[in-house]
Amino acid sequence: xxxxxxxxxxxxxxxxxxxxxxxxxxxxxxxxxxxxxxxxxxxxxxxxxxxxxxxxxxxxxxxxxxxxxxxxxxxxxxxxxxxxxxxxxxxxxxxxxxxxxxxxxx
Ligand code: HEC
Numbered sequence: 001x002x003x004x005x006x007x008x009x010x011x012x013x014x015x016x017x018x019x020x021x022x023x024x025x026x027x028x029x030x031x032x033x034x035x036x037x038x039x040x041x042x043x044x045x046x047x048x049x050x051x052x053x054x055x056x057x058x059x060x061x062x063x064x065x066x067x068x069x070x071x072x073x074x075x076x077x078x079x080x081x082x083x084x085x086x087x088x089x090x091x092x093x094x095x096x097x098x099x100x101x102x103x104x105x106x
Contacts, residue, residue: 029092029095029096029099029100030100032088032092032096033096033100036084036087036088037096037100040053040080040081041053041056044057044104045057045100045101045104046104051080056101056104056105057104057105057106058105059105059106062102062105067094067097067098067102070097070101071093071094071097074093074096074097075090075093
């Protein structure tokens with residue numbers, strides 16, 4: 001019984017460590033874009049014609065949509081873009097739009 005308690009404490013400590021490492025990664029929003037979005041939207045946000053990804057550097061494209069719309073499509077997905085609401089937190093999606101996607105425009 002006593003041994004089991006120690007093991008449990010170790011497992012709890014490890015999960016806490018894993019959770020804080022994860023959180024440190026998640027605050028790196030540029031890194032998150034590179035990891036989850038750049039393969040389709042390109043590191044510079046211009047997209048790939050063959051994939052029909054929008055050009056995030058275009059002022060006209062940026063002006064054609066509100067933050068709410070972009071957050072909604074990213075959360076719910078728009079084929080072939082996956083539904084990111086299942087893998088990312090709402091704050092992460094919001095930050096990807098306001099701090100990364102919106103910042104590509106010259
Ligand atoms: C598998 C490829 C793929 C990945 C990965 C991907 N996207 Fe997309 N994304 C697309 C495509 C294709 C479109 C254009 C969809 C359309 O308009 O039909 C798009 C459209 C968008 C739009 C415009 C939505 C709108 O309302 O027009 C935003 C914003 C966006 N993506 C953000 C992201 C973000 C942020 C990530 C990373 C979390 C991401 N995408 C990852 C393929 C992808």
